[in-house]
Amino acid sequence: MRLHSLLLTAFGPFGATQKVDFDALSSGGLFLLHGPTGAGKTSVLDAVCFALYGSVPGAREGRGLTLRSDHAPPGVLTEVVLELTVGGRRLAVTRRPAQLRPKKGRRTGFVTEKAQSWLSEYDAQTGQWQALSRSHQEIGEEITQLVGMNREQFCQVVLLPQGDFARFLRADAEARGKLLGKLFDTRRFAAVEERLADLRRTAEQQVKAGDDRLLALAERTAEAAGPAAADWPRPEERPGDPGLAASVLTWAAVARSGAVERRDIAAWAVAAAESRQAAARRALEEQRELLRLQERYADTRRRADALDSRREEYERWCARQKQARAADRVAPALAVRDAADREHRAAARAYEDSRAQLPPALMDAGADQLAERERRIRQELGGLDAARRAERRSADIAAERAALDREARADDELRQDADDWLAEWDSVRQRHQERIEAAQEAATRAGHLESQLEPARARLDAARRRDGLAEQADLAAQELQAAGTAAGDARERWLDLRERRLSGIAAELAAQLADGEACKVCGATEHPAPARAGAGHVDRTAEQEAEAEYGRADESRARAESDLSRLRENLAAAQAAAGDASVAELAAHAQELQRDYATAHARAGDMHAAREALDRAEGEYTRRLEDREQAARRSAARTSHREALDRELAALAQELTRVRGEAGSVEERFGLLRHRAELLAGAAETVRAYEATAQRLKEADGVLADAAFKAGFVTPQDAADALLDDVGHRDLQHRIDAWQSERAAVAERLRESDAAEAAARPAADPQEARVALDAAERAQRDATSAYDSARERCAALTRLARQAEAEAHRLGPLREEYERVARLAGLTAGTSADNERRMRLESYVLAARLEQVAAAATARLHRMSDGRYTLVHSDERTAGSGTRRAGLGLHVVDSWTGRERDTSTLSGGETFFASLALALGLADVVTDEAGGVRLDTLFIDEGFGSLDEATLDEVIDVLDALRERNRSVGIVSHVADLRQRIGTRLEIVKERNGSAVRHHL
Structure with a gap:
């Protein structure tokens, strides 16, 4: 992978567009990236990482909005464009983070622009760029596949952060394991450990x-x-x-x-x-x-x-039974006599009742006389049928004329009501139309107010954010000033202690001399006049503590500077959105708009009801007109019909007067005659029944007296009593x-x-x-x-x-399975007695990788240290490690003393070139692990200030030797000596309107 150019716009400290020509810088093989603290040296590396992976390295990673430069004008968008060649393909990656931009047109305020990405490829045949994708996910997968590394691996292999590798040298096995695990992706081995542990727990639970x-x-x-x-x-x-x-x-x-x-x-x-x-x-x-x-x-x-x-x-009982059986022979005659007696008494009562209803002249009349009188009355009834029909027709005509009168009165009332209602129609229609027009005007005003309400609310929210951010920015500025002062004091103290230690370094070396042992400087075995530490001598521990304190103070200053930059960016956005008005003024204005909008919206809601009321009124107007016309037509028809009914009624009245006589009506006379006929018929029938039942009773008395005598009873009553x-x-x-x-x-x-x-x-x-x-x-x-x-x-x-x-x-097979899985899990987890070095499976794999890294790093460390130091991997547990597992130990062999010691005992300068050698070796191993992707451009960030001139020459020679593999190495440092040794430089200059880049070729 070779970088060609980098184009920065409104990114980090760079307010304007800046271009970095890596082709020109790489022509010499070794180039220097330098500038004052805070100018933006590391921001160039951040931009490279952001262009490739869409995020910045490690702890500097944050949301896209924090990448925007405070010096950039509001209309200029933050953008990074990187051209590179990887896998034989020349690509261009363009990325824009999520950021605020001014609203288009005449609208005020800001909107959030979404993050965007573009990937293009250069076609050598046509000489043009071909667009490949605009998808964040597709571009990320394509870059990761071509480079062969994820972001963490790229930051460790290409950017070579020396501070991380210095910590790697001093770290324990657990910390080394975490870093190596990320770089070499040994998650599958950790997954095997977890899987075996899960199987062991499952089997144990089953047992x-x-x-x-x-x-x-x-x-x-x-x-x-x-x-x-x-x-x-x-x-x-x-x-x-x-x-x-x-x-x-x-x-x-x-x-x-x-x-x-x-x-x-x-x-x-x-x-x-x-x-x-x-x-x-x-x-x-x-x-x-x-x-x-x-x-x-x-x-x-x-x-x-x-x-x-x-x-x-x-x-x-026997005697009574005999009498009862004799009485049973008389029982039929008794029954006939009782029936005849009952019939005769019933006929006598009916005869007396009918006589009481007859006129005095007919009370003693016979059945034949009564029947003749009935026949004459029924003949008279037959002559009244026609008169009855005429009387019913006369009643129908009277009812019909009454109905016509009621209809006439109802139509008159209908016409009068319609006339009264139609007289008010013009004013009613005018009121409805005015109601509709008022609702339309309110709807128009509500729409106008609604368009003003949302911007007013946005300005109010922005004003509240503006006031809050202004207070936070003032506090952050004070914290930054205090952090900067503290960092400067800590740096001066560290440099002062360092100078004082270097001045008395001879005494520190003399303290390590022993009679008979060779001097590490001159090789002599006799030490006649070793140097003595003077008053105020500074040892290595004091210098390291001062350096660590300076590092912590500088980190606090950087965090305070980042926080202040973010707050100012947000404050500028809120200031642009809110303007100069106060929160109280904007709140009053928003409340007034809300009240006016609510009133107008309520009035506009009457539109539908007003239109429906007008439609109903117009329908009522049409119905009233039709009702009035129909009532007039019905009135004309009723007049002719009433005249015909009057003529028919007069003719029927003359006939009925003649027929009904003294009765009130023909029907009344008909009922009177029919009642007389029925009364005569009933009287004739009762007379005949009375005479017949008297004859049957006399005959039954004779039969009963004969039967009682034959049965042995004196009288019929004796027989009845014995029955x-x-x-x-x-x-x-x-x-x-x-x-x-x-x-x-x-x-x-x-x-x-x-x-x-x-x-x-x-x-x-x-x-x-x-x-x-x-x-x-x-x-x-x-x-x-x-x-x-x-x-x-x-x-x-x-x-x-x-x-x-x-x-x-x-349970037998389960116990056998548990014992087998428990042995495997204990072995891979490093807790089994069979695992003598208590190495986990993942640690075992990482130990092999660390051994490769140590071998690759030794080739360069040996040259940097003039053949003195060699890095070796150790799988032994350190003393006092307790239950910690072995496998990731890293030692340095000092050829001067022939002893092997821990890397944490190296001095500051030794730690630097040891970590540099380790970083370069790790880059080679990770490159091979990633599939052999060639890395033609590397960056080394800081750490050269801790080297003396001789060691610095050795380090420069090692880095310069990387050109033999057609690599270009960029050193990020502010050490002044490097400017004299490296002619090709990229200088980052601080300016009032933002940093700028200058090429020195």
Whole structure:
């Protein structure tokens, strides 16, 4: 991958458009990127990373809005354009972060512009750029695939942040593992560890669950066995113990044997109790039978005595039955005479009633005379039918004329109401139209106010943000000033301590001399006059503490500067959106607009109702006109119809006056005549019935007297008194039959010999036998209950034993699987005793990568240190590491002393070139790991100020040697000596309107 050019617009400290020509800078192979602190050296590297991956490195990463320059005009958008060649393809990547821009047209305020990206490829044949994509995701995937590294790997391999590698040298195994894991993507090995750990936990849970189920079955077995297992101790193993299953099965078998023995004993007890119960039941039955026979004989004697006392009553029943049977022969004649008497009395009552309704002249008339008078009246009725029809027609005409009068009055009222309503129509229509026009005007005003309301609210919100951000910006400026002062003081103290330490470095070296050992400087074994530390000597620890304090102070200053830049950017946006008006003025204006808008909107809401009211009024106007016209037409038609009805009514009145006579109407006369005819017909019929029933009664009296004499009765009344109905006959016969049946039954029971013999025996006592049987039954139930309980206990124990055996068989493979998975998980996690160095699987893989990195770094470190230092990988656990796992140790071998020591013991300058060598070695290994992508452009950020001249020359020679592989290396530093040693430079200059770049070729 080779960078060609970088175009920056409104990015970071660069307010105007700046171009970095990497082709010109790379022509010399080694170039310097320098400038004062805060000018924007690191921002150039941020722009490269942002162009490739859409975000800036590490801790500098933030939202897109923070990338915008404070010096850029509002109309200029932040943009980064990077041209590069990767994978044999020349590409151009353009990115714009999310940012605020002024609203278009005459509108005031700002809107948020979304982040945008473009990817283009140069076509050498046509000499033109071809657009490839505008999708953030597609461009990110394409760049990652071509470069072969993600953002974290790119920042570690291409940008080479020295501070990170210095920390890497001093870090422990865990910290090194995190960094290497990100660069070499060993997540799959960590996933294997986690997967094995999950499998181990799952298998362990399954085994413990199985053991818990076995123990639960043992507990249930103890409950089911009861006293059968009281003498045998329960299993003492806990869940997870290997021998738990065997102990549970053995204990269950012993409990089951004791339960079977108790069941057999209970069976013999049941058999004995059943025998005693049968004997007691037979004794009770014998006593009950003796008592029954004795009571039966006594009852028979009582019934015989009762029959003797009722014999006279029986003889009376027989005599009464004989008289009733003789009276039954007279019963038909009695029934005929009673029926004739009832008919005659009914006919006599009807005859008297009809006579009372006849005129005095006809009260004694015969049936024939009454019938003749009825015939003459009915002839007169036949002549009244035509007159009745004429009278009904006359009534219909009168009703019709009344209806015409009502219709006429209703139409007159309708016409008058319509005339009154139509007289007011013009004013009503005018009111509706004015209501609609008022609603239309309110709708127009509401729309105008609504368009003003949202901008007013936006300005109010912006003013509130503006005031709040102004206060925050003032505080941030004060914090930045204090942080800058603190950083400057810390830097001066560090540089002062460094100069003082370098002045007394001879004393520090002399402190390490020992007689007989070679001097590290001159190699002599004798030390006649070693230097002594003077007053105020500064050691290495004090210098490192001062340097660390300066680093922390500078980081605080950078954070304060970033916070102030962000606040000022937001404040400018809020100031542009809100203007100069105060929050109170803007709030009052927004409230006034809201009130006016609510009033206008409410009035505009009446539009629909006003139009509907006008439509209803116009419909009512049309209906009123039609009603008035129809009423006039109906009035004309009624006049002619009324005249025809009057003529017909006059003709009918003359005829009806003649026919009805003295009656009020023809219908009244018709009803009077019909009533007279019906009265005469009924009277004639009652006379005939009275005469016929009198003759039948006389004949029935003669027949009854003859029948009573023949039956042996003196008078017919005697026969009637002796007569019984069917119920009386059945009741009398039932009494006689019951007495005779009782007499036969008593005679039969007196002939029973067993009852007589039982009566001669002593009195029976079944209660005593009942008590004995109850005792025997209780004993039998207790024995049966004990046997059933023992049998159920045996069945339950057998069932639980089968469940325990099945659970033990199922648990066997699970326990074997758990042991196998636990061994693998412990081995990969570094906790197993088989893993002597306690190395995790991921650490083991990373250790191999670290060994490659150390070998690649040693090639350059050996040259930088003039053959003194070599980086080696160590998989030993450090002293005092406790339970920490080994595998990621990094040591340095000092050829001067022949000793191997930890990299954290290196001095400041040694740490720099060691970390530089480590960064270059790591770049080579990661490049090979990423698929062999060639990296033609590298950047090294800071750290050269800690080197002396000789070491600096060695480092420059190593970096310059990278050109042998056709690489270009950019050094980011503000060290003045580098400007003399490196001729090709890119200078970042601070200016009032933003930083600018200058090429020195």
